[in-house]
Amino acid sequence: MRRRGLPPAAAALAVLLAAGACTSDDAPKPAASPSRTPDFRPGADGAGDPYFPKYGNGGYDVAGYDLDLRYDPATGKLSGRATITATATQDLSSLDFDLAHLSVTQVTVDGAAATARAIGNELVVTPAAGLVKDRRFTVVVDYAGIPGQLENKSLGNGGWVRTRDGGIALGQPESASTWYPVNDHPSDKATFTLAMTVPAGLEAISNGVPGPRRTSNGWTTWRWTVNSPMASYLSTVVVGQYRISTGVHGGRPMIIAVPESVPAGSPAARSLARTGEITDYLASVFGPYPFDANGGILVTDDRIEYALETQTRPVYGASFFKDEPNPEVVVHELAHQWFGDSVALRRWQDIWLNEGFATYAEWLWSEHDGGPTAQQRFDKAYAGFDWSVPPGDPGPARIFGAAVYQRGGMTVHALRKTIGDDAFFRLLKTWTSENRDGNGDTAQFVATAERVSGRQLDDLFDTWLHATTPPEQ
Numbered sequence: 001m002r003r004r005g006l007p008p009a010a011a012a013l014a015v016l017l018a019a020g021a022c023t024s025d026d027a028p029k030p031a032a033s034p035s036r037t038p039d040f041r042p043g044a045d046g047a048g049d050p051y052f053p054k055y056g057n058g059g060y061d062v063a064g065y066d067l068d069l070r071y072d073p074a075t076g077k078l079s080g081r082a083t084i085t086a087t088a089t090q091d092l093s094s095l096d097f098d099l100a101h102l103s104v105t106q107v108t109v110d111g112a113a114a115t116a117r118a119i120g121n122e123l124v125v126t127p128a129a130g131l132v133k134d135r136r137f138t139v140v141v142d143y144a145g146i147p148g149q150l151e152n153k154s155l156g157n158g159g160w161v162r163t164r165d166g167g168i169a170l171g172q173p174e175s176a177s178t179w180y181p182v183n184d185h186p187s188d189k190a191t192f193t194l195a196m197t198v199p200a201g202l203e204a205i206s207n208g209v210p211g212p213r214r215t216s217n218g219w220t221t222w223r224w225t226v227n228s229p230m231a232s233y234l235s236t237v238v239v240g241q242y243r244i245s246t247g248v249h250g251g252r253p254m255i256i257a258v259p260e261s262v263p264a265g266s267p268a269a270r271s272l273a274r275t276g277e278i279t280d281y282l283a284s285v286f287g288p289y290p291f292d293a294n295g296g297i298l299v300t301d302d303r304i305e306y307a308l309e310t311q312t313r314p315v316y317g318a319s320f321f322k323d324e325p326n327p328e329v330v331v332h333e334l335a336h337q338w339f340g341d342s343v344a345l346r347r348w349q350d351i352w353l354n355e356g357f358a359t360y361a362e363w364l365w366s367e368h369d370g371g372p373t374a375q376q377r378f379d380k381a382y383a384g385f386d387w388s389v390p391p392g393d394p395g396p397a398r399i400f401g402a403a404v405y406q407r408g409g410m411t412v413h414a415l416r417k418t419i420g421d422d423a424f425f426r427l428l429k430t431w432t433s434e435n436r437d438g439n440g441d442t443a444q445f446v447a448t449a450e451r452v453s454g455r456q457l458d459d460l461f462d463t464w465l466h467a468t469t470p471p472e473q
Helices: 011-022 265-270 275-286 325-335 352-368 374-382 402-419 419-433 441-453 458-466
Strands: 059-070 077-088 092-098 103-108 113-121 122-126 138-145 161-162 169-170 190-199 205-207 214-216 221-231 237-240 242-248 252-259 294-299 316-319 344-345 438-440
Touching: 092 138, 092 190, 103 113, 103 122, 122 138, 122 458, 190 205, 190 237, 205 221, 205 242, 205 252, 214 275, 237 242, 252 275, 265 294, 265 325, 275 294, 275 325, 275 352, 325 352, 344 352, 352 374, 352 402, 352 441, 374 402, 402 419, 402 441, 402 458, 419 441
Parallel strands: 059 190, 252 294, 294 316, 344 438
Antiparallel strands: 059 077, 077 138, 092 122, 103 138, 113 122, 161 169, 169 237, 190 221, 205 237, 214 221, 242 252
């Protein structure tokens, strides 16, 4: 299964505003920053990930994406405007965004016209004046075109898929750049707001909390908001004929979307119906559910060969349900809300932290739901396993391989057996609470595990994550 909340920021903002309103002569004043001559240079055209050096970009940190788009399924054309707020992390003479297949008509930086040129899947923006380090700025991009997929033979073609009745944007490790200008690497998480206008009668479903809809002149605008930082590959939109059921679970909106072509009593629909129950169980293991909305979208188009987990709303590939209800698909994707979404990767090499824990969540659920125990699932996975690929460094072509998923899950179980249940389950909640809305890596996780358990665990993780021979049970 390939994929693919929120401490309230408003309270912190109110405190800052109140502090800023102080006018007393005795109020502390900010220290003057030392004068310096800016050293304006282009931002890097990649985030420098060891596996995918050209994914993402350097020189700035995005705070939020605000998209106002229109999609016409009849022509396949997507058009609209992206407003991107960011802060410079260096003195910038220019900066890059990832953008594939789409043409830009106008760009402004802080309201002033900027120049833009496309170099492959990079959009290079040169503002009228350089951007000084630590300066907050806003880029507005008007663009249009026929979105498509990114070609990656070893990882699948993520991006925009034109379907029979609409379109779907999803994919991992990259996809967002096929439908909006973006810093497309999980190390730069940002908030996300979408207004998607589609022909009346079609649904447009995306991440986060739904907003008010408006229909005018035969077009309907759907609004969605994610107020917590989100990795860009998690952003999704699904346009088509869907039955949408809405409710409230745990005080949060619960949105379930199933294609009209799928019967309400189908195995997939029955599995999706257990989303609330599964969320409650996982929250008892991992800690409080970390986002503002919950639910799932079922994708059935035969050109979608995998499922994508999205923040606040997992997308499930219908092929995984086969002929019988398979709630473990739901378990796996919901587990990513903690492991992968709320706590996102800092680099793709550490993807076992996402998939190993999501796989182990399946094993825990199996035992909870009256199926094989976690130990039995471990024993089955261990028997006859190919140990030649280490999950701690699988290589960029194998980030979705069995070593990452199954051996990743076995690594989690080996950790549990080594430190005991009490320390293990405390560790899960400690990791998800301390790193909520942030990023993590393997070294950080190992350090947290050692702190919580009081054990030295380097040998354990070296063996299970990096050895190429079967570890001793």
